[in-house]
Every structure is written in structure tokens, then in C-alpha cells.
Amino acid sequence: MGRLIDKSPPYQPETPLRLVVVGLSRTGTASLYLALQELGYTPWHMCEPVDDPSRMYNQWTEAMKCRFFGGSRPYDRKDFDKLRGRYDALLDIPACLFWDDFHKLYPEAKIILTTRSGESWFKSVHSTIIPWLEKPLLKFLQHFDSKRLGPEMCMVRTAYKVICDNDYNSSKMIDSYRQHNERVRNGVNPEQFLELQLGDGWEPLCTFLGVPVPDKPYPRVNNTNEFNQGAEEADAAMLTGMFKLWLAVLVPVSVAGLWFYFQKV
Template identity: 30%
Template sequence: MVKIICAGFQKTGTKSLSRALEYLGYNVYDAGEVYMYMRNTWMDFFKGKITIEDVCREYDRQNVDVVVDGPANYFWEEMSKYWPDAKVILTLRDDEDKWYESIVKFYKGIVRWVGKLAYLGYLTPYGYLTEKYLTLPYHMLVFGNCNFHPLVQDFSNVNNEQIYKRKYREHNAYVRRFCPKTKLLVMNVKDGWAPLVSFLETKMPEIEFPFRNKVNSKNK
């Protein structure tokens, strides 16, 4: 049964949080595990063949303790109803400008390193189905468009910044408004272990907080 639902957007320190929770002994399914072990389940969901409850049952079948990143972050509320005892963690950046700068840099990096290969992968049955029924639908749900996807690459769109920042604000505000305060932790990973171990009521680890993707600041 899932114990922790991480509702934070990408590039809010989710990789650092994922590593920290793994160190604390949780079985964490981040984006990589989703594409490796939950790909078909989420594709069936986006095809309309199964419900979000069916998705949750598959997570239970695979003995997952923590869900991080998409698509689970978008469906935190439905999953919270399915696992009513699960805690919710919302990771935030210092401000939306830093988040937007980071996510643009991230997706431009993907385009630079794998963008051309994405077209080749899209031609394979695996790649085509994954993009059509998982990655692209998720981008549309979260961001309202697919402009940063390697198959689109519409980085010059003058409306991107307004749209993406608004989606970020709306998501965070919704989580803070509707998640019961008794089960919600809003954190910036640059604050390290302290808020996390207090929230989870566990001992302070003897190692430093495992920051990932750190560039100039600890919550990159």
C-alpha cells in the first residue's frame, strides 16, 4: 500500500526527495519506474480502459510505498482517496521564476541530447504507443500543451512562460487548498532532512541530504 504521494511538479527537487525516501527504506516509483514497470497500466488508463483505482491496485500489486513525479503527481487527490492513510508531500521551488527557468533548461537539454533520437524512437511500436498514450496525454493534462516535448519543441512560443507558470501556481494552490493539513507537507528540498523526518516521524539520518541535479542551489 502506498504510504506517500509526492504531488510536486517536475523540477521541484523530486529526484532529491526520491533518493531521500529510498534511503529511509521506502520502495519508490519515480518517473523511471513508471516507464519501466507501470507503462502499460498508465497507457490503459489514458486510453480509457481502466480507472485510476485500477492504477492504484497495480501499484499495490507491485508493493510500491511512494509515488513521485508524473502521472501520479497530477492524480494525487484521487490516489489520496484510494489510500486515505497516505501522506502527501508537495515540493516547491523558491519561486515560480526559478521553477520555470529550471524546467525550460531541462527540456531543452532533453532536446539537445535525445531530441533527434526521439523521432526515431517514435517510429517504433514501443515509442509510438508510449508517446501517444502516456507522455503526450500527461503533458497536456499538466501543462495544457506539449510545447516542450522533443516531438514539438515550440520553445519560442511567446505564451509559454505565462501558461506554464499559471499551471504551476494552480496545481500548488489546489494541493494546499484541498489536501488535509494533517497529512500534507509543503517543503523545499534545500531545507534538507529536518522537515521530512519530522513529518514522517522518523530518526534523523546520519548522512547529508542526497541532493540531485544541484546547480548553484540545492533545490535545482
């Protein structure tokens, strides 16, 4: 069975992959995403609006299955170039799970590990991402939305299968989080590596990247309340869109059915 990525046309990125942020979600990656935009990067993050989310999400899921579950031939540099497109920095899941592949395939790229304490990370994930994944309505609706919700939930769930085998209890998840961080610390060339903790701000980041410190506060976004509010707004917009789509289909079908019925009466 052929891979999805093989069906995408060849792509030659205009810019090399300059940076990979390999910290797991809920370690300040959304704030860093905005900071990198300010510093002139074109970063991709889960919060980045994309023109064709189903393509990107489905290909990331395929990349994980090929790399971690023996689905098919793992992605190489040409495959990842097609997947990332114009983005020269990658953050958040699932990109962070391929940290060793990117370090090998793009030896010129710098690596940043964003971290926080295991306990605070677990609390944050269980206040945001896990409730979203386990929401009954979304688990039902994902089967009717192949454009965004279905591919997105499949991608995120596959990422957490890689991280902790979808076992969300505290000991399993915190151990998995700490093991991921240790593997990165021990597996990356120190000259290309920076560990950035929540609250570190501009200075260590800009020193590492060799750029001036902006004359503005470091971004602080996507805390628990902001995440959940954004998720609720996105869910409401999705439900409205699906409702309009169902009306567009059901009303003409119902009218046609009534017309045929009364023709026979």
C-alpha cells in the first residue's frame, strides 16, 4: 500500500529547516511560536492555521505510523520537506517526536527543548488536551468530519500513543515526559542545543539564535483558560459549519422526497 506522502508532488523548500522545538505540548510552545515569528522565522505549530489541514494532519499521522509502528518506509528528508512546506521551524506534537530524525536528517538545524516540571506538565495536559481528546461529542463527530476534526484527533491521539501508549494516568505520563526530555538531552549535539524553561524569556533564546532581543515583552499565551476557551470557540464554529452542511443536504433531499410523494398521491 502506497504512502500518502508519495502522492504529494516534489517540493523544494525555499528555506532550509532552521530550528526544531522538541518539547512536548504544554511546555510553552505556543508562546515560543509567537516569539519565533517576531524573530523572523516561519514556524509551524498545532495552532497554526493551514489551508489544507487534512493533508498535513494525515501525513503527520502517517509519518508517526511509519516511524514508530512499522506502518511502512519511514520518512526521509525529501518526505519531511514535502510535509513541512514553507515552514523553517517546527514546534509541538507531532514534530517534537521526530527530534532524532530531524537531528540526523537536518544536521544544520538547531534544537530547542522546552521544559517544565513533570507534575505541572501533567496537570496542564489533563486540564486541556486530554479532556478535549476524551470529549464524547467530539469523539462522535470526528467520524463525520474528514477535513479537520477527524484527522486532527487521529493525529493527536497517535502522538500520545507514541508518548505514553494512550495511558493517561499520572505515573505513566510523567515518566514518559521525563524520559523524552532525557533522550533529547543525551542525544543532541550540545553546540546546537538549548533547554528553555517556562519563564526564561528572550535573552537565552536570542543568544542561542544569534539575533537581537526585541524591544517588547516576551509572548505569554495559551494558558489553560485560553486553551479551553479557544477549543470551545473552535468546536462551536465546527458544529455550526456541520449543521449548515447537513441542512444544505437534508433540505433539498426532504423537499424532493415530499415532491415525489405528492406526485404519487
